[in-house]
Amino acid sequence: MLRAILRAGLAAGAIVAASAAFADDDVVNIGLILPMTGQAASTGKQEQAGAQLYLQQHGASVAGKKIALIIKDDGGAADVTKRLAQELIGNDKAKALMGFGLTPLALAVAPVATEAKVPEIVTAAATAMITEKSPYIVRTSFTLPQAAAPMAEWSLKNGIHKVVTFVTDYGPGNDAEKWFSDTFTKGGGTVVEQIRAPLKNPDFAPFLQRVKDDAPDAVFVFVPSGQGSAFMKQFAERGLDKSGIKLIGTGDVTDDDLLADIGDPALGAVTTHHYSVAHPSPENKAFVEAFKKANGGLRPNFMAVAAYDGMALVYGALEKTKGATDGDALIEAMKGASWISPRGPVSIDPQTRDIIQNIYVRKVEKVDGELYNVEFSTIEAVKDPFKAAKN
Numbered sequence: 001m002l003r004a005i006l007r008a009g010l011a012a013g014a015i016v017a018a019s020a021a022f023a024d025d026d027v028v029n030i031g032l033i034l035p036m037t038g039q040a041a042s043t044g045k046q047e048q049a050g051a052q053l054y055l056q057q058h059g060a061s062v063a064g065k066k067i068a069l070i071i072k073d074d075g076g077a078a079d080v081t082k083r084l085a086q087e088l089i090g091n092d093k094a095k096a097l098m099g100f101g102l103t104p105l106a107l108a109v110a111p112v113a114t115e116a117k118v119p120e121i122v123t124a125a126a127t128a129m130i131t132e133k134s135p136y137i138v139r140t141s142f143t144l145p146q147a148a149a150p151m152a153e154w155s156l157k158n159g160i161h162k163v164v165t166f167v168t169d170y171g172p173g174n175d176a177e178k179w180f181s182d183t184f185t186k187g188g189g190t191v192v193e194q195i196r197a198p199l200k201n202p203d204f205a206p207f208l209q210r211v212k213d214d215a216p217d218a219v220f221v222f223v224p225s226g227q228g229s230a231f232m233k234q235f236a237e238r239g240l241d242k243s244g245i246k247l248i249g250t251g252d253v254t255d256d257d258l259l260a261d262i263g264d265p266a267l268g269a270v271t272t273h274h275y276s277v278a279h280p281s282p283e284n285k286a287f288v289e290a291f292k293k294a295n296g297g298l299r300p301n302f303m304a305v306a307a308y309d310g311m312a313l314v315y316g317a318l319e320k321t322k323g324a325t326d327g328d329a330l331i332e333a334m335k336g337a338s339w340i341s342p343r344g345p346v347s348i349d350p351q352t353r354d355i356i357q358n359i360y361v362r363k364v365e366k367v368d369g370e371l372y373n374v375e376f377s378t379i380e381a382v383k384d385p386f387k388a389a390k391n
Ligand code: PHB
Pocket: 101, 102, 103, 104, 124, 125, 126, 127, 171, 172, 223, 224, 225, 252
């Protein structure tokens, strides 16, 4: 246990050189590839902390094998992600790869996973089609259609008739825009304008001016984890928080670990998502307490939970295979797996290898002086609707 934890700790930043010491058959190396630097570094930090907490709590051995987490930083660059995946499989004999902070990074590894027959556990990226790119991909994060369609259903029932959508212009943003807009229009709502901002170093101000000019009932927002506070600050600077235009979206924009930084402009935002740090279950209370304790008071967000659950998935699969690490056997063992996550009950859809989970409707409120996404309604066991629509 100590060795694995030390190894994981060391590996953040510098890459551990001692792989030879772990080459024996009793050790299962898991490669965790994350953006620890660059624009998506908050995702890397949360995911690393989530995976390490699981290891600490459950011990670094399962089904007679020792578990070693090898953490590598791809800086958010897809060519680096791919090279690291190849090295982890080729040099470190990794039996599973995990992480992938952004959709293009997860996609870059799909052909590597297929060729090597090694499970690729996507614990962050959330564009719906990712799991279709390799039969070795399993996902513990979420999909944007899964989170966005319920937001449209809620809006239709709650006096919102005219909406402007505002998304980051790449896979997950385009999914969010489509699944919110299609569901909302089918139910009789009107989408006045669809605005897209670039992924890299966005200046939200000119786009927000357009939202203000359109004067909709609400603006539906998707920006990737980490960009929510820049977005919300400019939202407030433009006076949109006081304009009567409601802020709705998937929970990525009101990210739990950014809410304190965003401050009062976030109050009242209604979002749909699969995890809130305020989720009132005993499992989540224990998770949040342990996570904060291990990370200097840092709040876990949905990225941390997905990495924690990625580890739970691997441990569960190794138990089922009695320690066998053959990729096909591991994937079979993962299909249909179910467990209680800090987010609530979850399972892996055996058909699509995507996660089935509750989606919660939440509102940002102040509780004991701190801002939280307070859940007030639950849609149970939601499957990714993108794949459900095709089957
Ligand atoms: C993605 O790139 O797929 C992604 C990243 C951050 C999110 C959601 C999706 O919050």
